[in-house]
Amino acid sequence: MTTVDDVSRPSRVAGPDEAISAEELQLAARNHGIPLEALRYDVTPAGLHYLLIHYDIPDVDPAAHTLNVSGAVERPLRLDLAALRDRPRVTHRVTLECAGNGRALLRPRPVSQPWLVEAVGNAEWTGTPLAPLLREAGLSGDAVDVVFTGADHGVERGVEQDYQRALPVADALREEVLLAYEMNGAPLLPQHGAPLRLIVPGWYGMAHVKWLRDITVATEPFDGYQNAVAYRLRRDADDPGVPVTRIEPRELVRPPGFPDFMSRIRVLRPGPCTLDGRAWSGHAPVTSVEVTTDGGGTWTAAVLDEPAGGEWAWRRWSVNWTATPGRYVLGARATDASGRTQPVEQPWNRGGFANNLVQRVEVVVPAE
Numbered sequence: 001m002t003t004v005d006d007v008s009r010p011s012r013v014a015g016p017d018e019a020i021s022a023e024e025l026q027l028a029a030r031n032h033g034i035p036l037e038a039l040r041y042d043v044t045p046a047g048l049h050y051l052l053i054h055y056d057i058p059d060v061d062p063a064a065h066t067l068n069v070s071g072a073v074e075r076p077l078r079l080d081l082a083a084l085r086d087r088p089r090v091t092h093r094v095t096l097e098c099a100g101n102g103r104a105l106l107r108p109r110p111v112s113q114p115w116l117v118e119a120v121g122n123a124e125w126t127g128t129p130l131a132p133l134l135r136e137a138g139l140s141g142d143a144v145d146v147v148f149t150g151a152d153h154g155v156e157r158g159v160e161q162d163y164q165r166a167l168p169v170a171d172a173l174r175e176e177v178l179l180a181y182e183m184n185g186a187p188l189l190p191q192h193g194a195p196l197r198l199i200v201p202g203w204y205g206m207a208h209v210k211w212l213r214d215i216t217v218a219t220e221p222f223d224g225y226q227n228a229v230a231y232r233l234r235r236d237a238d239d240p241g242v243p244v245t246r247i248e249p250r251e252l253v254r255p256p257g258f259p260d261f262m263s264r265i266r267v268l269r270p271g272p273c274t275l276d277g278r279a280w281s282g283h284a285p286v287t288s289v290e291v292t293t294d295g296g297g298t299w300t301a302a303v304l305d306e307p308a309g310g311e312w313a314w315r316r317w318s319v320n321w322t323a324t325p326g327r328y329v330l331g332a333r334a335t336d337a338s339g340r341t342q343p344v345e346q347p348w349n350r351g352g353f354a355n356n357l358v359q360r361v362e363v364v365v366p367a368e
Helices: 022-030 036-040 081-085 130-137 225-230
Strands: 066-071 077-080 090-097 120-129 145-156 159-168 178-183 197-199 212-218 250-253 271-280 286-292 315-323 326-336 361-365
Touching (some): 036 271, 066 130, 077 081, 077 130, 081 120, 081 178, 090 178, 130 178, 130 212, 286 315
Antiparallel strands (some): 145 212
């Protein structure tokens, strides 16, 4: 008898010399990161924003789509998109980053979506706040978690499932959490969760459930796959781990000059130039960025622009540099108000999550 186990394998770590597999390339072809030159935009255009789709983009009819609120509530609710649009409308600029960003740089490599550093974007999300809706439904006094179910369905590590994630009640009631129906002033695109998705500012992307159809209030901690198994920081297969939640501080350098087609090594003309990029954190506002041009041997303080778009959006930084002929490795590290700083050497975990290792950008400055 055929079962889902016949098509779904356990998680694993690549061997010491194992190359990226055809399965990983297939994932990389379906999902994409931001082109790093697009760091020049304060708001990432929708087509350049990073994308991760766990299963399929579901076939959802916006005209017939409804959101159901049920479980441990006094008044279950059922709302269509028109009813949600009639509720108070707000817009937040929010940086989203995939929890697996940087996974392919770890050694040994966890086998999954092979992200380098580009799984990020900064968009304007418009919708209605979640908290008033939950208060209107009337949460039970013993409510613990709020479970969000998307319309996408698949198999992962032998478990057939709808994509589901939960937030603790206190996090679900944060005023900035949105039920979003627009991105950058336009209706959500199918790949970005149309017609409705969750936006949880400060949290990694797995929490921002797309194609949202059900909200269920639970009186016990949610033990679904995406909470209890998938997104956890663990040392080995037997380690229960700790949950992945908020985004660790990170910055990216906007690569200067122009690239080699295959290697992406940058070529930069000699002379004065401005190095810049973006920095963000889900724990607290970024307070400083330091830049290196020698692979971490020395560091220089960058200038931070004023915040553009609120506390949940990335922040531009810049530093002046005079490029002289030679080879360089650029990078930068962000520090936030909680005291967290990007590491130069990355701690390893089996899922390849929350890897905020300092980026390396190779630059060649040719002699004139």
